[in-house]
Amino acid sequence: MKKYDTPLIDELEKGPWPSFVTEMKKSAKKNEMANDAVGHLEKCFKTKVGYWKHGGIVGVLGYGGGVIGRYSELGDEFPGVAHFHTVRINQPSGFFYTSAALREICDIWDKYGSGLTNVHGSTGDLVLLGTKTEALEAIFAEYSSRGWDLGGSGSALRTPSCCVGPGRCEWTNYDTLDLSYALTQEFQDEIHRPTFAYKFKIKMSGCACDCVASIARADMSIIGTWKGNIEVNQDEVKNYAKNGMDINAEIVGMCPTQCMSYDGKELRINNAECSRCMHCITRMTKALRPTGERGATICIGSKAPIVVGSLLSWVIVPFIKVEPPYTEVKDLVRKIWEWWDENAKPRERIGEVIEMKGMRSFLEGIGQAPIPQQIKEPRKDPFMFYTEDDMAAFKAKEAEEKKTGKYKF
Amino acid sequence: MEMSELQDKIFAFCEAAKGKKKLKEKDIINGINAESGLDKDEIKKALREMINVGRLMYSYGGGASSVEIPSEEYLREKGLIK
Numbered sequence: 001m002k003k004y005d006t007p008l009i010d011e012l013e014k015g016p017w018p019s020f021v022t023e024m025k026k027s028a029k030k031n032e033m034a035n036d037a038v039g040h041l042e043k044c045f046k047t048k049v050g051y052w053k054h055g056g057i058v059g060v061l062g063y064g065g066g067v068i069g070r071y072s073e074l075g076d077e078f079p080g081v082a083h084f085h086t087v088r089i090n091q092p093s094g095f096f097y098t099s100a101a102l103r104e105i106c107d108i109w110d111k112y113g114s115g116l117t118n119v120h121g122s123t124g125d126l127v128l129l130g131t132k133t134e135a136l137e138a139i140f141a142e143y144s145s146r147g148w149d150l151g152g153s154g155s156a157l158r159t160p161s162c163c164v165g166p167g168r169c170e171w172t173n174y175d176t177l178d179l180s181y182a183l184t185q186e187f188q189d190e191i192h193r194p195t196f197a198y199k200f201k202i203k204m205s206g207c208a209c210d211c212v213a214s215i216a217r218a219d220m221s222i223i224g225t226w227k228g229n230i231e232v233n234q235d236e237v238k239n240y241a242k243n244g245m246d247i248n249a250e251i252v253g254m255c256p257t258q259c260m261s262y263d264g265k266e267l268r269i270n271n272a273e274c275s276r277c278m279h280c281i282t283r284m285t286k287a288l289r290p291t292g293e294r295g296a297t298i299c300i301g302s303k304a305p306i307v308v309g310s311l312l313s314w315v316i317v318p319f320i321k322v323e324p325p326y327t328e329v330k331d332l333v334r335k336i337w338e339w340w341d342e343n344a345k346p347r348e349r350i351g352e353v354i355e356m357k358g359m360r361s362f363l364e365g366i367g368q369a370p371i372p373q374q375i376k377e378p379r380k381d382p383f384m385f386y387t388e389d390d391m392a393a394f395k396a397k398e399a400e401e402k403k404t405g406k407y408k409f
Numbered sequence: 410m411e412m413s414e415l416q417d418k419i420f421a422f423c424e425a426a427k428g429k430k431k432l433k434e435k436d437i438i439n440g441i442n443a444e445s446g447l448d449k450d451e452i453k454k455a456l457r458e459m460i461n462v463g464r465l466m467y468s469y470g471g472g473a474s475s476v477e478i479p480s481e482e483y484l485r486e487k488g489l490i491k
Contacts, residue, residue, distance in 0.1 A: 055470045056469065154469045193434070193467070195433065197433075341435065
């Protein structure tokens with residue numbers, strides 16, 4: 001096996017942190033593809049050029065996603081990375097694996113690929129890095145025979161992903177694991193057969209802590225919330241104060257809606273003004289607790305910058321019950337796709353289409369009534385808009401008033 | 410219309426677009442629907458069967474996916490021709 005001199009990437013091994021270079025070098029000792037990937041990376045650093053190309057026609061028969069073609073322009077110099085395709089494996093909900101499952105994945109991967117993995121990629125999938133075109137069908141056959149499936153890629157529904165939810169967290173407001181699994185099963189076709197204008201991501205968080213960062217990374221963010229008040233245990237509040245917490249600075253002063261007050265004895269919350277951001281609850285876990293009906297807020301539209309700049313998701317449904325069989329959520333997803341499909345040009349994410357067509361058109365399309373919680377920011381323009389239906393209703397009212405002489409207000 | 414006849418129609422539609430336009434599934438379904446008035450679900454079913462057996466294939470470029478006629482190289486790689 002060729003030994004590469006790697007002074008530049010060796011710098012990335014220094015310091016007390018884990019290093020991907022160290023891990024790549026470990027794989028390089030027993031795998032030619034990983035070895036060439038190390039040499040290739042050093043060359044990229046040295047010349048300040050990324051030699052990777054991606055896309056094209058790679059995949060498994062019948063599937064339109066799950067494999068991302070990667071090729072190096074330096075195939076002659078580094079034959080191990082001439083073809084270096086990425087395979088996405090649909091991760092289990094909440095990223096829970098047994099060690100036996102991880103061994104199974106790695107054993108198959110060692111057999112057909114570079115042995116390098118990315119657990120997990122930003123999509124949420126378990127990503128296998130580097131294999132050749134001719135190995136793809138065999139990889140798929142081995143994984144699928146053991147119950148694994150490929151994830152989404154291209155203009156498709158990307159593999160739904162969620163936080164650990166009720167598996168490990170007491171704050172979750174709905175079963176993120178079950179919803180993620182249910183949506184993955186329901187929309188198999190949309191994951192494996194790309195039919196959209198561009199990608200569509202659904203991420204689920206059990207509360208506003210948003211451990212999967214769905215608000216910034218998902219076209220559709222399903223974030224747990226509750227309807228009741230925050231229950232306050234004043235004895236525990238006193239304990240926090242006694243143990244040195246500056247409640248006014250750390251809790252009251254950090255409340256985004258300023259709905260809390262603390263007089264040195266009691267913590268009071270004006271629940272009507274609370275936005276359920278979870279800040280106070282996560283800081284005073286023993287003293288504060290959500291109560292009442294649980295469900296989720298659905299936000300839409302976040303994305304990284306490509307066609308227009310990056311966007312954060314904003315609220316379209318302030319509260320929705322999230323219970324099996326999740327019919328309401330599934331129906332909403334379908335309506336959203338329908339509107340998007342009708343209005344999007346290729347490579348336009350839903351957030352961009354809403355920016356261009358307007359929230360009004362979107363809400364009409366998905367059959368949601370406009371409500372105050374959907375307001376993203378105070379309006380900047382003074383114009384009012386009426387639809388043809390509004391005008392017809394107004395004219396009919398006017399005609400009736402004229403006819404009867406009675407005015408309706 | 411017989412399934413095989415519909416599939417031939419879809420194939421001809423894709424062949425006509427080859428090198429001119431990257432077709433999405435929706436473009437094909439809408440195109441055939443406009444030409445023949447056939448039910449969209451029926452067209453979709455026929456199209457997907459063609460993809461399943463390698464008569465058509467999914468491709469990817471510039472961030473978006475499309476459907477096209479597979480090359481000989483692809484068919485050979487999948488063991489569909491020798």
